[in-house]
Amino acid sequence: MIAAGIDLGGTKIEAQLFDADWNRGKTKRVATPATYDALVEAVVDLIQWAGPVPVGISAAGLINPQTGIALTANLPASGKPFPADVTKRAGRKVTWVNDARSVILSEAVFGAAKDVPSVAGLILGTGVGGGIAVKGRLLAGPTGTVGEIGHGPLSAPTVAKYGLPLHACGCGRKGCVETYVSGPGMVRIAEALGSDLRDTRLIAAERGQVWRVWCELTAELLLTLSLAADPEVVVIAGGLSNIPHLIEDLSAALKAAQFGGFGIPELRLATVGDTAGASGAAYAAWRKANHG
Numbered sequence: 001m002i003a004a005g006i007d008l009g010g011t012k013i014e015a016q017l018f019d020a021d022w023n024r025g026k027t028k029r030v031a032t033p034a035t036y037d038a039l040v041e042a043v044v045d046l047i048q049w050a051g052p053v054p055v056g057i058s059a060a061g062l063i064n065p066q067t068g069i070a071l072t073a074n075l076p077a078s079g080k081p082f083p084a085d086v087t088k089r090a091g092r093k094v095t096w097v098n099d100a101r102s103v104i105l106s107e108a109v110f111g112a113a114k115d116v117p118s119v120a121g122l123i124l125g126t127g128v129g130g131g132i133a134v135k136g137r138l139l140a141g142p143t144g145t146v147g148e149i150g151h152g153p154l155s156a157p158t159v160a161k162y163g164l165p166l167h168a169c170g171c172g173r174k175g176c177v178e179t180y181v182s183g184p185g186m187v188r189i190a191e192a193l194g195s196d197l198r199d200t201r202l203i204a205a206e207r208g209q210v211w212r213v214w215c216e217l218t219a220e221l222l223l224t225l226s227l228a229a230d231p232e233v234v235v236i237a238g239g240l241s242n243i244p245h246l247i248e249d250l251s252a253a254l255k256a257a258q259f260g261g262f263g264i265p266e267l268r269l270a271t272v273g274d275t276a277g278a279s280g281a282a283y284a285a286w287r288k289a290n291h292g
């Protein structure tokens with residue numbers, strides 16, 4: 001075994017070992033504890049279970065690299081020096097990667113975009129996450145927020161065009177992309193436009209105005225990603241990526257949003273599946289250990 005990944009989510013924590021060909025070996029799964037001390041304990045146990053290989057942790061939420069403090073809605077670790085406490089108890093350092101970024105790195109190295117060097121990713125689910133990977137490495141900077149595009153502003157022209165109200169976001173801001181582009185956000189668009197539909201699958205299947213407005217807002221987000229990173233491929237993952245005509249409709253909306261006749265990145269569905277978080281984090285840890 002050459003590396004381990006620990007997928008740390010709100011309901012379960014799963015550790016996976018990987019061999020030299022990045023095939024999955026042994027796995028171990030435990031329920032996510034409800035208290036901070038028990039959470040630290042559970043993560044330390046899994047690090048010890050993994051043995052003396054580089055360990056990457058794919059964790060819901062953010063770790064502020066400047067303070068070491070966690071910010072997370074899904075784990076009982078917000079406001080705590082989570083990585084430092086785990087390091088202290090485990091007696092070794094591990095690599096921490098945001099869960100959306102882990103999935104995107106996995107897709108860039110092993111999955112839907114392994115044939116191209118520059119990849120952006122968009123996770124469309126109960127929230128909106130993102131990330132950018134170039135030549136198998138995630139872009140990362142001093143704040144650790146690269147890819148947090150769900151908390152950037154919505155497209156003002158689109159919001160104004162349809163008279164959409166602005167909603168408060170869980171992050172403390174108002175009018176974030178996530179408030180309309182996530183799954184619950186799509187339902188908010190339905191409410192705002194007077195549709196009776198409250199299920200994202202039904203809204204998508206209808207392919208009516210609610211769906212078109214959601215595609216337009218999401219395409220504006222994709223345009224921002226494209227203008228910032230100019231990736232060859234954008235991989236789409238998360239619960240909403242199960243919508244059958246998603247790639248087709250978003251590609252058309254992105255093409256319509258692009259200016260000046262410039263091209264658009266190719267949109268592709270994620271292919272790695274459930275193991276993407278763990279394999280992406282394991283790869284980040286392995287690469288750090290072997291290539292700096």
Ligand SMILES: [Zn+2]
Nearest residue numbers: 151169171176
């Ligand atoms: Zn926000």
